[in-house]
Amino acid sequence: MSTWIFYSARGTCALATHIALHEAGAAFELRPLDFAAKGQQAPEFLSVNPKGRVPALVTERGILTETPALLAFVAQQFPQARLAPLDDTFAFAKLQEFNSYLCSTVHVSHAHKHRGARWADEPEAHEAMRRKVGANMTAHMTLIEAQLSGDHVLGANYSVADAYLYVVSGWLAGDGVDIAQFPRLQAHRQRVGQRPAVLRAERELQG
Numbered sequence: 001m002s003t004w005i006f007y008s009a010r011g012t013c014a015l016a017t018h019i020a021l022h023e024a025g026a027a028f029e030l031r032p033l034d035f036a037a038k039g040q041q042a043p044e045f046l047s048v049n050p051k052g053r054v055p056a057l058v059t060e061r062g063i064l065t066e067t068p069a070l071l072a073f074v075a076q077q078f079p080q081a082r083l084a085p086l087d088d089t090f091a092f093a094k095l096q097e098f099n100s101y102l103c104s105t106v107h108v109s110h111a112h113k114h115r116g117a118r119w120a121d122e123p124e125a126h127e128a129m130r131r132k133v134g135a136n137m138t139a140h141m142t143l144i145e146a147q148l149s150g151d152h153v154l155g156a157n158y159s160v161a162d163a164y165l166y167v168v169s170g171w172l173a174g175d176g177v178d179i180a181q182f183p184r185l186q187a188h189r190q191r192v193g194q195r196p197a198v199l200r201a202e203r204e205l206q207g
């Protein structure tokens with residue numbers, strides 16, 4: 001297996017895949033993008049991912065994008081790391097269900113704070129979306145809090161879903177949500193945040 005190239009940026013969901021790569025012991029070259037300088041719109045990166053977003057992973061078989069797909073790929077490529085319940089189709093589907101919810105619902109609600117132009121042109125519409133972010137994120141975390149019945153998303157075993165939830169829960173303060181109202185989620189964030197792979201990925205992005 002050749003060394004992969006991984007594109008990421010600070011403050012983005014790409015951190016989840018970054019963590020998973022370290023958890024798996026994957027060989028990869030990190031190429032951080034500077035979003036403040038519009039690095040995601042540079043021709044070099046757009047030739048990798050025309051969507052202009054991270055994460056993006058260049059592999060020997062081609063390029064992969066979108067967090068749920070990348071997390072599943074890393075887990076499947078490195079089964080010895082036990083980052084997903086690969087021998088249980090129902091449990092794996094539950095993992096995908098959770099990651100899909102974070103991607104398609106929770107992340108979209110969060111994006112309404114600064115990315116309203118994706119959905120509307122009028123400034124008043126952008127402001128209306130921003131006003132809903134806190135309430136929507138609180139509703140999402142209330143559902144997740146109720147689902148957390150063990151140390152990790154899937155119960156006793158750590159998985160790529162835990163890395164993803166760790167990243168998303170890190171957005172709550174900026175969204176006006178006090179994580180302390182979700183004691184299970186807060187404990188989860190503290191627990192996952194101590195993992196060596198998490199500390200390493202965060203340190204690398206801080207540069």
